[in-house]
Amino acid sequence: MDYFDISMDLSEEDMSMRQVARDFAEEVVRPISRELDVMSPEDVIAEGSPLWTFLRKSYELGYHTILLPEAYGGQGLTPLQIAVIFEEIAWASGGLATLLGASCFPFFIACMTADKRLVEEFVIPFCNCSDGSIRGCWAITEPDHGSDYISSEPFTRDPAIRNNMQATRDGDEWVLNGQKSGWVSGGTIATHALLFCQADQSLGLAGGGICICPLEVEGVSRGKPVRKIGCRDLNQGEIYFDEVRIPDYYMFCDPDFYPEMLDMVLAAANASLGLGTAGMARAAFEEALTYARQRVQGGVPLIEHRSVRQRLFEMFSKVEMCRAFSRAVINLNFNISPPIPEYSLAAKTMCSQLCFEVTSEAMQLLGGYGLTEDGFVEKLFRDARSALIGDGCNEVLQAHGGQMLAEFYPRRQDDLL
Ligand SMILES: Cc1cc2nc3c(=O)[nH]c(=O)nc-3n(C[C@H](O)[C@H](O)[C@H](O)COP(=O)(O)OP(=O)(O)OC[C@H]3O[C@@H](n4cnc5c(N)ncnc54)[C@H](O)[C@@H]3O)c2cc1C
The missing domain is CATH 1.10.540.10 (Acyl-CoA dehydrogenase/oxidase, N-terminal domain)
Known part of the structure; x- marks a missing residue:
């Protein structure tokens, strides 16, 4: 449509x-x-x-x-x-x-x-590469640390808390040991990772490092791909590192710059996910609109009922809000350096919530048919549900964004580069 x-x-x-x-x-x-x-x-x-x-x-x-x-x-x-x-x-x-x-x-x-x-x-x-043979992934989430990675609360500076993924310097190399969780998108098929690790144990989780790590090397192994409720077409799985050696320049971010880099990465990822919600929400809205024109109840197509029109209009409004806000944010944050992370966090959290509401309402509008696997809406609903968690749980991102407001607001227009 x-x-x-x-x-x-x-x-x-x-x-x-x-x-x-x-x-x-x-x-x-x-x-x-x-x-x-x-x-x-x-x-x-x-x-x-x-x-x-x-x-x-x-x-x-x-x-x-x-x-x-x-x-x-x-x-x-x-x-x-x-x-x-x-x-x-x-x-x-x-x-x-x-x-x-x-x-x-x-x-x-x-x-x-x-x-x-x-x-x-x-x-x-x-x-x-034009055949799909070079594939990246973003390996941040660990078995013991999911939301912890996004936090900057005091516990992140406790040296007693260690990441699952450790990096140790050895001359002009880094040695990587540990594992990433089953949630890494593309984890079992990627050839390269943007890998988050702990580079300085004395600083706790705040002692982070970020490197590019080729994955088709000795010492890297993969877990089983994860089975899940939504986004089943998205491969996700664990990656293990056993004495993997990389040259020091692959570790492009050390603990000194880690908090800034983490926010830049989050800003890019969250802004991108915001864009995706407009597509998923639109797909659900279209399914609902088509169905409302075809399905007859009370002797007339559903769309002839005033309350159904109101529900469709609310869905339409939410789709346009996802589209307009996520486009405004990508336009802002892909045009300035450094980006302003709270805008990306707002786009991801609000748009994924709106998208979930639209897919849920589409399912409701389709009645029993909305629940069946013959239709497409139940898949959209399952996929949209994942977006409330992927790239950070919404409530954790909102708390992180709230901390930015507390520290930096109001920002000044003249501070933009
Ligand atoms: C579709 C999808 C794609 C993903 N892609 C990737 C990827 O490419 N790479 C990658 O590394 N990861 C990826 N993830 C993982 C995702 O980033 C994590 O699932 C997410 O950050 C949450 O971590 P967790 O699952 O460990 O939950 P947890 O952090 O254990 O959170 C569990 C619950 O506790 C709450 N909570 C946690 N900490 C606090 C706190 N301090 N205060 C209050 N409440 C708290 C959370 O809000 C949540 O409700 C993906 C996930 C999904 C669903």
Whole structure:
């Protein structure tokens, strides 16, 4: 279903990109996502799975590099173009949109470091990859530390609390030992990780380090892919590190810069997830609208009932709020450096909540049919539920955002670079 675009500044080029993305979403991504949704997590990543077709075709279209600058071989898109493409892919599948975003993430962050060695070794080959064979992931969550990673409360400076993932310096190398949790998106199939670890034990969890770690090396092993309620097309699983050695320049962030870098990474991830919610919510709204025009109750189509129109209008309003706010935030935070994290956190938490409400209401509007696997809404509902937890539990992100308000508000317009 076509939709009116609230962004009046879309150029001809933007609209043609949107059309290409929409065709791809409709013809390739959604059918593949629905196939993967009913497969076991092991089959999703098995040889011959349609997952690999999705990745290959996405890479052929250059969608793995939508966040990356043209100078390194990326698409060099404007924030609005990124938003439009991401919305279309998430309309087809929140899980596969997340996989694509995660795949790009280590390389996107490597660009932000502007370290020539990282760019040449990792970013350029990734941008040149057109068959899906180079895939990133963001490995932050650990078995014993999920929300802890987002917190800056006093316990994070307690040296008695240790991360599961340890990094120790040895000459001009770092030695990595430990594990990441089963929640890492793309964890069992990624070739590279943006890896969060503890680089200074004396500082507790605040002694964090961030590195790029190739995963197809000795000492890295993977767990089983996780089985879950939603985003079943999104591979997730544990990664283990046993005496893995990396050169010191792969560790591009040490504890001195760690809090700032963590907020920059969160700002990018949360802003991107906000965009995805507009696609998922729109998909649910469209299903509800179509059904309300077809289903007859009380002798007339549902949409003829005043209360149903009111419910549809509320859903429509929420879709547009997801779209407008997440686009405004990506436009802000992808145009300034450093970003203002609380805006990204607000986009992720509010838009994922609205998206969940829209998918839930769509299910209600479809009545019993909404619960069946013949329809698409129950999948959207399950996928949207995950977004309240992925990239940080909403309530924890809100507490973190609230701390930023307490420290920095009001911010000054002149402080922007
Ligand atoms: C779809 C999806 C994709 C994901 N992708 C990735 C990925 O690519 N990489 C990755 O590393 N991880 C990923 N995750 C993991 C995700 O980031 C974590 O699940 C999330 O940060 C929460 O951590 P947890 O599951 O350990 O929950 P916990 O941190 O254990 O939280 C459990 C509950 O306790 C509450 N809570 C926790 N701490 C506090 C506190 N201090 N005060 C008050 N309440 C608290 C939380 O709000 C929550 O309700 C993904 C998760 C999902 C669902």
